[in-house]
Structures are given as structure tokens and as C-alpha cells.
Amino acid sequence: MPISAARASTVDPTARRPGTRLLSRLKLRHLTLLTRLGRLRSLTRAADTMGISQPAATKALAEIEDIFEAPLFVRSRQGLEPTPLGKLALVRAERMMLDLDHWGQEMEAVRSGRAAQLRVGVIPFVSERVLTPTLERLCAQGINVVLYRATTDQLLKALRGHEIDCVIGRAAAAVGMNDMWHEVLYTQRPALIAHPALAKRMARTKPDWRLLANVDWILPSSATPIGNMVTELFTREQVRPPVARVETYSIDVIAGMLRNNQNLLSIVPEDIAIDMASAGGVARVKWDWNWELPPVSLIRQVRDLPLDVEESFAHIVREVCAALMQPEQGA
Known part of the structure; x- marks a missing residue:
């Protein structure tokens, strides 16, 4: 076997990985400096908060840019502005410092029992x-x-x-x-809720989308699943969607306003409507919805x-x- 081939076979395959340079050379002080520069955009202020001199901070930044093999910041009237590679470095550095902080909190929790x-x-x-x-x-x-x-x-x-x-x-x-x-984890159906007096009045009338459109509403933002659903349902029935008098996602606020206003409607998931009705002052309005909300899920990294x-x-x-x-x- 040629000598060159024999030597190549002993090379650590991890040495060719893109992250090897970072793992071997990037230090905690580099990450700290990056996070300070991202917030302060000034070497002088970053150095002050770290308790080091500006020449030391300048040297550390030069080391970081040597590791990344490209400039991470450019000077402007507003201070140091990150380059595209610098923006990526700032995001990653911030996340790594948060992970270290959380690690420390977990260690303290374990030590304290x-x-x-x-x-x-x-x-x-x-x-x-x-x-x-x-x-x-x-x-x-x-x-x-x-x-x-x-x-x-x-x-x-x-x-x-x-x-x-x-x-x-x-x-x-x-x-x-x-x-x-x-x-x-589970699915949710929508439910219409109102002050008990309004719920009784609506129970005596035939379901009418135009009637609903003329009632005052308290709703989540149209950017949320329920808010978007309301817009879609009224549009499907060729009725102009109602404009919410109040936009909120707060269950307490929705329940409080419905209890105090006999002309106000809202729509929430059915299990939340049951909770509200059990607490009193709020009643469900019978209405057939041919629609389900996006399911509630557990989301993890x-x-x-x-x-x-x-x-x-x-x-x-x-x-x-x-x-x-x-x-x-x-x-």
C-alpha cells in the first residue's frame, strides 16, 4: 500500500466536518463577546460590560473572524452592523449562551434536591x-x-x-x-358563547348568519385559527364577517365581558366553553358547526x-x- 494511502486511512473523519473548526477554536469568551456586540453594537461598550480592555476585545473579535474566515461586522454610523454571516453567528451564540444558562439552572435544581x-x-x-x-x-x-x-x-x-x-x-x-x-394530543370543536340572556333569545330564533353578523363580537385576532375560522365561515355563507369590538385571546377577559354585556358573542373551543359555563355568567349558544379547529399538539425540538x-x-x-x-x- 502506498505511504500516502496509508496515511489517508488514519485521518479522523470528523476533521473534515464543517463544525470541527468551531469546536476546536471557539471559546466561551468569544460567545460572550458576540452576544454583547449583538446587543450593544460597540466594541468599547462590549468590552466595558465584560470587564476587559478595548484592545483585548478587538483581538478577540479578530480571533472570531479568523475562525469564521470572514468578517462578521462592518462599521457604520450606527455602530457595528453584522454581515449575513455575522447575523447567523449572533443567533447561534445567543442560543448557546441561553442553553448554558438553562444548564446552570438545572444543575442548581438538582443540587438543591x-x-x-x-x-x-x-x-x-x-x-x-x-x-x-x-x-x-x-x-x-x-x-x-x-x-x-x-x-x-x-x-x-x-x-x-x-x-x-x-x-x-x-x-x-x-x-x-x-x-x-x-x-x-386532542381535537377541539368550536362553540358559540354569550350572556345567558342573549343565549336564550338566540335559542328562540332560527340560525341566521346575517343575524350573527349584526351582533357585537369579542374574538381573537383574525391571524389566529379561531379568528381565521370565523372569517372563513361567514364568507362561505356569503355574509360579511363581523368586525370584533374587542380582539383578545384572554379567556378571563372574554368571560368577564360576556357576563357584563347581554349583546356580546364570542366563539371558543368547546372544552373552554364548558369551563366558562360551569363558572357561571356565560352560556353556550346552540349552533351547528361543520368545522373543527386544528388539533392541540405537543411540539418539541x-x-x-x-x-x-x-x-x-x-x-x-x-x-x-x-x-x-x-x-x-x-x-
């Missing part, structure tokens, strides 16, 4: 009958939970930015995201090695949702 910390994003239209038993079982396992409520698109942005660990939301918003994995705390959460929320759906399926 708790299992871990889980950051969960949940859309507003998930019933407390799902959330409460899920959170109780997580806490019983010693897992600390930080709960975030927002729309699915907002939560997915936080998930991709490593600000939260997993999401209970609408999987339709995650379509095409190859770095996201999701599983359906694709990982080579799933985190134990995420697996525990997934197992618990599956069981809670399955138990919640059983009576409905048997009806």
Missing part, C-alpha cells in the same frame, strides 16, 4: 382540566415548571430561540419546520438525545389528555 426545571409554553385555549393535573403531577415528581401563555407562533419563536423547552399549541403552525417534532424532563412531561400530558377525552368518546 429538585429533579429539574421545565419551561412550557401553552396557548390560552388549553383547558385548566389539562393544565392543572399535568402541573400537579410534574410538581409531585420534584420538577419545577415555568409556564408561558401566548399564541402558537409566538411560542414556536421562543422554542426555536431556546427560551422554552416545549409547547402545547396548534401543530398547524409548525408545518414545514424540520427542527420541530409534534404529536396530536428535534433532539438526538431527548431530555428526561421533557419525556416525563410528554408522558404525563398524554395520559391526562387521554383520560379527559374518554368520557367524550364514550358519549
Whole structure:
């Protein structure tokens, strides 16, 4: 065998990977400097916040650009502006620093006797009958939970930015995201809700889309699944969609306004409508909907090695949702 061939066979295949240069040379101080430059756009201010001199910061930036083999910033009147490669570096550096921060929090949790910390994003239209038993079982396992409520698109942005660990939301918003994995937990049907007095009046009349269009509405934004659904339904019936008097995703606000206004309608998932009616002051309006909302799903990042705390959460929320759906399926 030729000597050159023998030498080639011993070369570490990982040495040819694009990330090898970063793994071998990129340091924590480089990541820190990148995140500070991304926020401050000034070497002087970044150096001050890191407690180093400007020449040291300049040298560190030169090292970073040597690693990337291209400039990451250009000077402008507004300060340092990232190049396209610099924008990518800033996003990745920010995520890596967040991961390290969360790692530190998890280590502290374990040292103090708790299992871990889980950051969960949940859309507003998930019933407390799902959330409460899920959170109780997580806490019983010693897992600390930080709960975030927002729309699915907002939560997915936080998930991709490593600000939260997993999401209970609408999987339709995650379509095409190859770095996201999701599983359906349960489906939801829409329900019309109103003040009990308005619900009684509407029960005595024949369903009429034009009548609905002339009633005052409180709705989520038209960019959300329910808001978009309302627009589609009225358009399909060749009726101009109503303009919401108030746009909100807040269950508390919707319930409060319906209790205080006998001429106001809203539409929410059926399980949320049941919760509201049980609390009092809100009633369901009988209406046939030939439509279902996008299913509620558990959405997680694709990982080579799933985190134990995420697996525990997934197992618990599956069981809670399955138990919640059983009576409905048997009806």
C-alpha cells in the first residue's frame, strides 16, 4: 500500500466536518463577546460590560473572524452592523449562551434536591382540566415548571430561540419546520358563547348568519385559527364577517365581558366553553358547526438525545389528555 494511502486511512473523519473548526477554536469568551456586540453594537461598550480592555476585545473579535474566515461586522454610523454571516453567528451564540444558562439552572435544581426545571409554553385555549393535573403531577415528581401563555407562533419563536423547552399549541403552525417534532394530543370543536340572556333569545330564533353578523363580537385576532375560522365561515355563507369590538385571546377577559354585556358573542373551543359555563355568567349558544379547529399538539425540538424532563412531561400530558377525552368518546 502506498505511504500516502496509508496515511489517508488514519485521518479522523470528523476533521473534515464543517463544525470541527468551531469546536476546536471557539471559546466561551468569544460567545460572550458576540452576544454583547449583538446587543450593544460597540466594541468599547462590549468590552466595558465584560470587564476587559478595548484592545483585548478587538483581538478577540479578530480571533472570531479568523475562525469564521470572514468578517462578521462592518462599521457604520450606527455602530457595528453584522454581515449575513455575522447575523447567523449572533443567533447561534445567543442560543448557546441561553442553553448554558438553562444548564446552570438545572444543575442548581438538582443540587438543591429538585429533579429539574421545565419551561412550557401553552396557548390560552388549553383547558385548566389539562393544565392543572399535568402541573400537579410534574410538581409531585420534584420538577419545577415555568409556564408561558401566548399564541402558537409566538411560542414556536421562543422554542426555536431556546427560551422554552416545549409547547402545547396548534401543530398547524409548525408545518414545514424540520427542527420541530409534534404529536396530536386532542381535537377541539368550536362553540358559540354569550350572556345567558342573549343565549336564550338566540335559542328562540332560527340560525341566521346575517343575524350573527349584526351582533357585537369579542374574538381573537383574525391571524389566529379561531379568528381565521370565523372569517372563513361567514364568507362561505356569503355574509360579511363581523368586525370584533374587542380582539383578545384572554379567556378571563372574554368571560368577564360576556357576563357584563347581554349583546356580546364570542366563539371558543368547546372544552373552554364548558369551563366558562360551569363558572357561571356565560352560556353556550346552540349552533351547528361543520368545522373543527386544528388539533392541540405537543411540539418539541428535534433532539438526538431527548431530555428526561421533557419525556416525563410528554408522558404525563398524554395520559391526562387521554383520560379527559374518554368520557367524550364514550358519549
